[in-house]
Amino acid sequence: MSEPDITVAIEGLRKRFDAPDGKPFDAIDDISLTVRAGELTAFVGPDGAGKTTLMRMMAGLLRPDEGSLNVLGIDVRADPQSVQNRISYMPQRFGLYEDLSVQENLDLYADLHGVPQEVRRERFGRMLEMTDMARFTDRPAGKLSGGMKQKLGLACTLVRSPDLLLLDEPSVGVDPLSRRDLWKIIDQLIADEQLSVIVSTAYMDEAERCGQIFVFHHGRILADGPPDALRKRAEGLGYVADALPDRPARVLQARLIDAPDRIIDAVPKGGDVHFIRRPQCDEAALADLLSDTRV
Ligand SMILES: Nc1ncnc2c1ncn2[C@@H]1O[C@H](COP(=O)(O)OP(=O)(O)OP(=O)(O)O)[C@@H](O)[C@H]1O
Ligand SMILES: [Mg+2]
Numbered sequence: 001m002s003e004p005d006i007t008v009a010i011e012g013l014r015k016r017f018d019a020p021d022g023k024p025f026d027a028i029d030d031i032s033l034t035v036r037a038g039e040l041t042a043f044v045g046p047d048g049a050g051k052t053t054l055m056r057m058m059a060g061l062l063r064p065d066e067g068s069l070n071v072l073g074i075d076v077r078a079d080p081q082s083v084q085n086r087i088s089y090m091p092q093r094f095g096l097y098e099d100l101s102v103q104e105n106l107d108l109y110a111d112l113h114g115v116p117q118e119v120r121r122e123r124f125g126r127m128l129e130m131t132d133m134a135r136f137t138d139r140p141a142g143k144l145s146g147g148m149k150q151k152l153g154l155a156c157t158l159v160r161s162p163d164l165l166l167l168d169e170p171s172v173g174v175d176p177l178s179r180r181d182l183w184k185i186i187d188q189l190i191a192d193e194q195l196s197v198i199v200s201t202a203y204m205d206e207a208e209r210c211g212q213i214f215v216f217h218h219g220r221i222l223a224d225g226p227p228d229a230l231r232k233r234a235e236g237l238g239y240v241a242d243a244l245p246d247r248p249a250r251v252l253q254a255r256l257i258d259a260p261d262r263i264i265d266a267v268p269k270g271g272d273v274h275f276i277r278r279p280q281c282d283e284a285a286l287a288d289l290l291s292d293t294r295v
Contacts, residue, residue, distance in 0.1 A: 005037035007164055007196040008058060013067035015053050015219075027053045028064070029219035035198060035212065040190055042207035043200040045216030046267050051200040052092055054216075055166050058198075059089040072163055088162035092169050094153035098142030102133060102152055105141050109156040120159070127155035130185055147178020154185065165189070167199040171206060183209060202267075204230075217265060237264075241273045241290060249273050259289055 015028040028050045035041045043051045056062040058071050060080025069076045071083045096105055106127070110120050128134040131151040136144070141152060150170055158165070167186070171179045187209065189195050199210075207213045208227050215223045215230070223230055241252060249268040256266035256275050262285055266275035277286055 006034050007037040007072060008033070008035035008198070009068075009070040010034070011068045013054075013057070013069055014065050015050075015057060015062065016065050017053075027219050028057070030067070031219070031221055032067075033214055033221060033224065035196065037196045038190065038194050039196065039211035040186065040209065041196075041198045042210040042213045043198065043216055044202070044204055044207050044213055045200075046202055046265055048218075049216035050219040051216055052168055053219075055089065055168050055198070055200060058083075059087060059166055060084050061089075086162060087164040087166060088157045088160070089166040090153055090157040090168060090170060092172070094150075094157070096141040096149060096153060096156070099140060101138050101140055102144070103137040105152060105156055106159060110159040113160050115160050123159060123161070127158055130188060131155050132181070145175070145178070146173040147175055147181065150174050150178070150182060151185070154182070158189075161193060161195075163196065165195055165197045167197065169200050169202065171201060179206075222264065237276050237279065239275055239277065239286075240269075241275065256289070262286065262289060 011032050013028055013031045014026055016024050017027050019025050031050075031054065043054065045051050053062065057064050057069060058076065060071075060076050060083045064077065072086050074082050074086075076083050097108065100108065103124075106124055107120075110124075115123065125134075128137065131154065133148065133151060133155065136148070141149065144152060150173070154167070154170065157167075171182060174182060183206075186197055186199070190197055201207060204213075204215075210227060213224060213227055213230055214221050223233060225233075241256075249271055252273045253266045253268050253275075256263045256273065262278055262281035264276040264278055266273050268274075
């Protein structure tokens with residue numbers, strides 16, 4: 001059997017920034033990975049894990065400090081323009097023109113990317129059908145719901161057909177129903193256009209339908225694999241702690257994060273705190289840390 005096509009190959013990648021206190025730190029800290037072509041891949045990680053930084057480097061918008069970065073067979077550091085010609089990137093805060101209508105937004109992005117008129121008609125039709133927005137072409141983008149805004153953002157990102165699609169947290173601010181729609185659209189794109197898609201998200205459960213997941217934390221890859229294998233590995237490591245009236249979620253989160261020898265990460269969610277313990281942190285050590293909390 002032949003090797004599956006590789007769409008992204010990264011080796012020893014590093015990106016250093018200055019923290020607010022002026023000290024340099026590695027937002028991407030020696031990352032190596034390969035992404036297979038023609039499937040959905042997820043970058044999962046909490047705020048500040050480095051997802052956006054990595055995507056911007058892959059899109060040729062940010063220069064790495066060290067390492068090699070190959071996208072669609074192109075050395076991104078040597079030739080960012082060639083990569084940009086073949087990928088579409090939807091940033092975390094995608095810029096729609098709120099005063100312009102759905103159709104005007106599509107026209108504007110097609111102009112920006114120099115999409116020929118004869119290609120547009122077919123492409124717009126397909127995007128509007130896929131996102132179920134054909135009825136709303138006259139509506140100002142500012143009057144759309146969060147879910148519809150994201151779908152329009154996706155349609156604008158796809159005014160020309162790329163070989164690789166990068167979506168940075170596309171489901172933020174989207175209600176659960178529209179979120180499901182959004183994932184369906186992405187699935188359909190992969191099936192119909194043999195597209196490779198990389199999507200970032202803070203939520204593991206969203207990554208269930210991906211072929212491959214990379215879990216990021218503090219600029220490193222904590223784990224990777226297909227969803228099933230990751231779930232098995234993570235079994236028994238994830239917890240939810242109820243915040244108590246006198247101990248708000250963020251205080252509890254701070255305490256958990258302050259024990260990096262026992263806890264990998266903790267995030268507040270809906271008034272509770274979701275956290276992951278290190279495999280070597282046993283139940284007794286955990287109980288000690290959470291002595292006055294219900295888990
Ligand atoms: N231009 C920059 N200058 C300095 N620090 C930066 C810069 N861009 C990102 N960072 C820092 O690098 C780290 C990684 O940020 P990044 O935006 O890549 O994370 P993320 O995983 O996308 O998180 P988020 O959930 O916030 O989108 C963070 O600590 C962030 O503050
Ligand atoms: Mg980000």
